[in-house]
Amino acid sequence: MNRLLIILGAVFTIGLAAAAQSPSKPLDSGRDKPFGFGTPATPEQIAALDIDVRPDGTGLPTGSGTARDGAAVYAQKCAACHGANGEGGMADVLVGAEPKGFAPFGPEYERWRASRPDVPFTIGNYWPYATTLFDYIRRAMPATAPGSLTADETYALVAWLLTKNEIVAETDMMNRETLPRVRMPARARFVPDNRRGGPEVK
Amino acid sequence: MATKNRQTHGVTRRTALTTLGAAAALTLTPDLVSAQDAAPVDTTKRWGRLPNTLGARSPAENPRRLPIPTSSRTPLQDLHGTITPSDLHYERHHGGVAVVDPRAYRLTVHGMVDRPLIFTLQDLKRFPATSRTCFLECAGNYNGQREELTPQEICGLTSQSEWTGVMLSTVFKEVGAQPRATWFLAEGQDAAVMTRSIPLKDAIGEAMLAYAQNGEALRPEQGYPVRLLLPGWEGNASVKWLRRIELSDQPFMTREETSKYTDPLADGTAREFSLVIDARSVITSPCYPQTIQKGFVELRGIAWSGRGVIRRVEISTDAGKTWKPATLQQPVLPKAVTCFRYAWEWDGRPTEIVSRAVDETGYTQPEMSAIQKVRGRRTRYHLNPVTGWTIAADGSVRFALQRVRA
Numbered sequence: 001m002n003r004l005l006i007i008l009g010a011v012f013t014i015g016l017a018a019a020a021q022s023p024s025k026p027l028d029s030g031r032d033k034p035f036g037f038g039t040p041a042t043p044e045q046i047a048a049l050d051i052d053v054r055p056d057g058t059g060l061p062t063g064s065g066t067a068r069d070g071a072a073v074y075a076q077k078c079a080a081c082h083g084a085n086g087e088g089g090m091a092d093v094l095v096g097a098e099p100k101g102f103a104p105f106g107p108e109y110e111r112w113r114a115s116r117p118d119v120p121f122t123i124g125n126y127w128p129y130a131t132t133l134f135d136y137i138r139r140a141m142p143a144t145a146p147g148s149l150t151a152d153e154t155y156a157l158v159a160w161l162l163t164k165n166e167i168v169a170e171t172d173m174m175n176r177e178t179l180p181r182v183r184m185p186a187r188a189r190f191v192p193d194n195r196r197g198g199p200e201v202k
Numbered sequence: 203m204a205t206k207n208r209q210t211h212g213v214t215r216r217t218a219l220t221t222l223g224a225a226a227a228l229t230l231t232p233d234l235v236s237a238q239d240a241a242p243v244d245t246t247k248r249w250g251r252l253p254n255t256l257g258a259r260s261p262a263e264n265p266r267r268l269p270i271p272t273s274s275r276t277p278l279q280d281l282h283g284t285i286t287p288s289d290l291h292y293e294r295h296h297g298g299v300a301v302v303d304p305r306a307y308r309l310t311v312h313g314m315v316d317r318p319l320i321f322t323l324q325d326l327k328r329f330p331a332t333s334r335t336c337f338l339e340c341a342g343n344y345n346g347q348r349e350e351l352t353p354q355e356i357c358g359l360t361s362q363s364e365w366t367g368v369m370l371s372t373v374f375k376e377v378g379a380q381p382r383a384t385w386f387l388a389e390g391q392d393a394a395v396m397t398r399s400i401p402l403k404d405a406i407g408e409a410m411l412a413y414a415q416n417g418e419a420l421r422p423e424q425g426y427p428v429r430l431l432l433p434g435w436e437g438n439a440s441v442k443w444l445r446r447i448e449l450s451d452q453p454f455m456t457r458e459e460t461s462k463y464t465d466p467l468a469d470g471t472a473r474e475f476s477l478v479i480d481a482r483s484v485i486t487s488p489c490y491p492q493t494i495q496k497g498f499v500e501l502r503g504i505a506w507s508g509r510g511v512i513r514r515v516e517i518s519t520d521a522g523k524t525w526k527p528a529t530l531q532q533p534v535l536p537k538a539v540t541c542f543r544y545a546w547e548w549d550g551r552p553t554e555i556v557s558r559a560v561d562e563t564g565y566t567q568p569e570m571s572a573i574q575k576v577r578g579r580r581t582r583y584h585l586n587p588v589t590g591w592t593i594a595a596d597g598s599v600r601f602a603l604q605r606v607r608a
Contacts, residue, residue: 050312104580110579190460190471197563197564
């Protein structure tokens with residue numbers, strides 16, 4: 001009897017362990033009706049938090065700026081970390097239009113580079129979307145006072161960075177209509193992840 | 203004191219405890235507190251410290267993270283087993299550690315949902331809970347520039363915990379996630395207001411909103427009070443100090459998923475949303491800066507894969523000419539650290555010891571040369587090359603630099 005109980009117990013335990021370790025099955029509650037937890041979020045509450053900007057321009061606020069406006073903001077709030085002309089310092093390099101027509105990696109680049117030093121990854125040669133600049137600067141910059149820039153200041157900085165990277169002209173106005181239309185040089189370089197496991201190194 | 207203890211046999215338990223407690227309070231405690239760091243005494247001749255409210259490591263043990271301004275690394279060579287003590291879990295922050303008041307904490311879930319909702323911490327804890335042991339690893343967890351490197355310096359941006367929280371699928375049901383929603387944005391409330399776009403279908407089976415780690419509330423540096431947890435994926439996607447989730451039918455293309463954490467490839471394209479951590483292993487003992495002795499040496503290390511379980515770990519003690527299987531410590535869990543061990547007899551001749559992991563998909567941890575052949579010279583993230591240690595004739599151990607030089 002004791003032996004039978006032990007065997008049954010062992011089988012039960014192994015069964016439980018196998019169920020618990022199955023990673024592929026969703027471990028959700030299996031309950032179909034709502035629990036009723038949480039409180040409804042009003043449009044105002046959502047708007048107060050929702051600062052993201054998408055590649056199609058959704059989320060961009062009103063406001064505008066040109067590179068000329070941006071130069072002063074940059075000098076005052078960004079240059080200390082990113083260098084006077086975006087050449088980098090204690091923070092990332094931002095400006096660099098080389099190599100023209102291709103990315104700073106791959107076969108074309110390796111041929112181009114044969115006679116010169118490597119160039120850094122920059123907004124001009126690597127960032128695929130101009131809207132990302134607005135989204136990131138508004139939420140996280142400057143590092144000493146994140147989230148402190150106005151919409152106009154942010155548009156102006158984006159315009160300055162795009163001009164320095166030779167993507168838009170110095171007089172081009174950046175706003176919620178024009179920014180999503182800016183085509184970044186590296187845009188076509190990006191491809192989905194094709195790794196799926198298995199023996200091939202990717 | 204020992205004599206007094208024996209005399210308590212004849213009295214009631216309460217009297218004995220009271221007597222003991224009083225004696226301890228009056229005479230023992232100050233002595234023992236000050237004695238803790240003193241020269242060794244005969245521990246059988248003197249009472250030790252009495253129980254207290256919070257434990258601490260032996261003063262003789264001093265494992266430490268290795269910090270720089272943006273990250274700190276787990277001392278892999280100082281650990282045993284699979285769980286990283288919470289205070290040694292690696293850190294990678296983009297705006298420092300946010301200090302969030304749990305009473306003021308709110309998570310807003312909105313976008314393509316039928317019922318946009320705001321949850322308090324208490325709300326999230328009311329949902330059915332689940333626990334999951336898995337590793338977390340930074341996408342940029344490789345450093346191999348010189349011979350004098352420890353496992354902590356080479357790949358210490360990986361750690362493992364048992365996480366507890368609510369399945370994201372449970373919360374998505376609660377808000378009525380719409381079928382058109384294919385992505386969601388996870389946003390933190392740190393100074394970077396960190397954001398990542400997550401492909402919903404790939405994540406929803408295992409994603410959690412975690413509020414506990416190794417049996418207690420999350421550490422502040424791990425996203426207290428609530429973080430997203432995506433088992434097997436690059437750590438940056440498991441957004442900490444989570445304040446907002448927005449469901450959408452497209453990715454948001456934030457900075458960390460475009461200009462960072464993408465993989466330039468040799469053919470001139472760049473891979474985006476390369477979220478899964480491929481299989482990897484490292485020998486954590488022996489390692490630099492140890493010196494080994496001739497005779498028996500147990501090789502010990504850890505292996506992990508973001509695609510499931512570790513199927514085997516292969517060891518070479520002749521610089522990669524021949525390979526033999528290591529013993530895997532059970533249980534081997536999916537997307538979790540697996541300890542391996544290998545009994546070796548060192549004959550005193552210089553050599554190189556190497557490990558490589560194979561996961562359940564048949565993927566074999568590649569050599570750096572194979573990675574660079576596909577990804578090119580300028581690839582920066584998701585590097586998981588086979589690594590080893592050279593053993594010199596005098597037994598000194600150094601990082602095998604030639605193996606990772608393309």
